[in-house]
Amino acid sequence: MKAVNPSRLTVIALVGVLLTALIFVMCLACGPGAPGQRTISFGFPEMAILQLRLTRVEAAAVAGTALGLAGVLLQGLLRNPLADPFVLGISSGSTVGVMIWIVFGQALEQSFTGSPWMENLFNNGQTIPALIGAVVATWLVFLLGRRRGGMLDPMTLILSGVIISTIGGALVMLLNNLVPYGARTDILNYMFGYISEGTSHTLILAACISLVLAWTGALALGGAMNIASFSDAEAHSLGIELSSLRLSAFALAALATAASITVAGPIGFVGLICPHVCRGIFGPDHRQLLITSPLLAAIFLMVSDTFVRCTGAYFNGELPVGVITALCGGPFFLYLLNRRRTWM
Amino acid sequence: MHIHSRQSDLPSDAPPGGLVLEATHLTFQYAGGKTAVDDVTVPFYAGELAMIVGPNGSGKSTLLQLLLGHLTPSGGTITVHEQNITDLHPLQRAALLSYVPQSPQVSFAYSVQEIVAMGLWAHQRREPGLSVLKADQPMLDRMVQAMWDLDIHALAQRTYDELSAGERQRVAIARALVQDTPIMLLDEPTAALDVWHQLELLDHLKALARDRKKAIIWVTHDLNHARTNANRVLIMHEGKLAAHGQADQVLTAEILEPIYRVHVTLRNDHLLFSRFPGH
16 A cells, blocks of 8 residues: 555654765865865865855755745645746745845945944845745735735735746846946846855755744644645545635745745745655655655755756856856756646 | 426325435525525435436536535525534534546556545545555445445556546546445546447446435436436526426426426337427
């Protein structure tokens, strides 16, 4: 009998965590031989460099886990295998936030010098505006995605997300024309998502706490999310309180997405593809997906970021990691689609 | 056209069970303003097989979803086991009412066995001693039994996207059987089934009503099917309950002709339909 039982879940979780830890250490050991050189060294470098690498691998692990989690939650919530953290306009919201920051930030910074609290805020650069933008977009989509009676409706939610994304894209282009040429590269980099050695430890810690909260909450929803993939009437008849389930899934997905944006900006494809791969390997049971997909996403993002870190010399500077996730993820996704010929 | 409500008393050979579900002045209006169910008052009893018939758009499926507690009535009340249905938690409702939709929907490719097992959700949740993940032996037996009863045991490991419409319908019925509720609501459960499976299902549900005193409420388009098998027939027309009572008292030419706009004759205990001349 293939039914999920607790011991199978425990084994999958244990093996997954061990594998993720192993790859974490391997990514830490991997790096460019020397700055600007086209060699790759394997082994643990001196402390100062190890510290920098640690920051990056940690950030990639946290952002990846969060994206894999948000992907499962949103695909389950929206009953749509095409959903990912960014279909709901969250990424475009954060980009608008960063864009506003680039256009108006300098002026604001000058008028606030002298207040240590504000200076600290400005030192974290684009993170705070990105989060504010993401929160505003999420809130708008949430308000628009409710049906009469207040329950979130999957179709309305997706449509609202697409519309908010489009409006966000237009705002970015509008603001782009107000920016001096030099700053335009910043926004292009940001839009693809990148992980930096300079990420502050406070931010990583904050993202990590949000992630743990979101993941713990999500693990309790797995069984109910399986049943919520039936029609509303069927799910109700089986004992599911749909309105509160959808609200929880949406809130937890937003929290996880915020965690990933905090440390890595809007990285695409990870949240879309990892739940799919796990569904293909382990089946569609959400109780398993909520464990396997975040771990796989963490591995995927750590490896992608290590690749970016090691190949900087070949590309006149490091690529944004989002380029790699999309370039590897896209074709792989098409392969899966072609093989299964079904979106389930 | 106005159809007089014709409410014959409960048939003399009515099953001995008590009142389990009752709609009182039930009204439902869709957001667009269309009144789908209009002032329906009807009781349902333990141990009966009640069939709801009516033309397309007469409010049958809406009535079923109201009785399930899925739709919130615009007016009137539904009482299930002497409690107002809106006061019940979904888990309590799932212990009393199970539901089979016209065309079941599943968004991800679960296996037949996984889907049938989801019928146990409310049961597992109600008993705090049981792990969410672990089904105990009686429950597993119930699952296996339901899969045999619906002739889907051979499909247990198949995924939902590989099933035919009839097989999908049988999976949804098995899921409802596993729920083991005193009231079952079925929306055209035989629409996609072949004749053999239709008869199997009918026998099985009749036996559940007779032996285990379940109330079976069944929406159908097949008037002869209702005439032969139902303990009681309800005819819906334009949202109203046009008639309800024993099959041979309500499935008559006099009542059916104005509702269905067809000529009805009874021959060899069988209803025959033809178009009115000139139409």
